Amino acid sequence: MIILILSGGKSRRMGRDKSSILRPDGGRQLDHLLELAREISSEIIVSTNDPTLNLPEGVTALPDAVPGEGPLAALASLAARSNDSALVIGGDLFLLDSPTLHHLVEHHDPTAAATCYANRIDARPEPLCTIYSAPSLAAASHALASGERCARHFLEALAPQILTLPNATALDNANTPDELAECFAKLQHGVTLKTLNVLYFAKLREARGLDEERVASLACTPAGLYAELRFRHRLPLDIDSLRVARNGDFTTWDQLLVDGDELVFIPPVAGG
Secondary structure (H helix, E strand, O other), rough: OOOOOOOOOOOOOOOOOHHHEEEEOOOEEHHHHHHHHHHOOOOEEOHHHOOOOOOOOOEEEEHHHHHHHOOOHHHHHHHHOOOEEEEEOOOOOOOOHHHHHHHHOOOOOOOEEEEEEOOOOOEEEEEEEEEOOOOHHHHHHHHHHHHOOOOOHHHHHHOOOOOOOOOOOOOOOOOOOOHHHHHHHHHOOOOEEEEEEEHHHHHHHHHOOOOEEEEEEEEOOHHHHHHHHHHHHOOOHHHHHHHEOOOEEOOOOOOOOOOOOEEEOOOOOOOO
């Protein structure tokens, strides 16, 4: 089985190359993923359009045949190179661990078009920690040609085998500095279930349809909590447009949460 690590994105929201980010232990994110991949297979390919990316000996770079088209372009490029199945790993999975990958491989159904995990919040399939069969990889080019750009829609159309994550937060990704801080907080402080009280105002109250609620969350920071709530309830505002208060006082987005905290996400004042 081939391991394909996706490192071809432009990381506009992060503002820097995610594969080169240093983790709390001082290691590079890409090297962390390569170490995990080596436990599964000796054939490792990194999808990248960056000719300056420093790859270790024995790891192959694979440019996208159609740059800028996202993960499906990487799948199509791999299909043009190989007739083997592949375990595809997103480069922004800072919490991915060895047990999660081994569980996926051990429970993989070789007769299925794909084997993946369910997202811990909405239970839909996660496309960027998935084993794709060779025919499914080949189908990516046809999906691109038909206008499909969403990797999750593509995966759902394959009717994949869907597993439950053994480590609930292992596929929490990071696309922004706030999300990265949340991932690093989980790595450094661990993950515990917290019961939190959340108050909504203005546009968020309209979108949520209520003033407040008690929520169970695995988040470590207000940024992580808002990311969970926004994903679950399709809240309309970016975190950059909000302020946050914790237990009655304004706080930073990377402040550590404790069980029982009250959080208020405050939208901008209309006309302000």
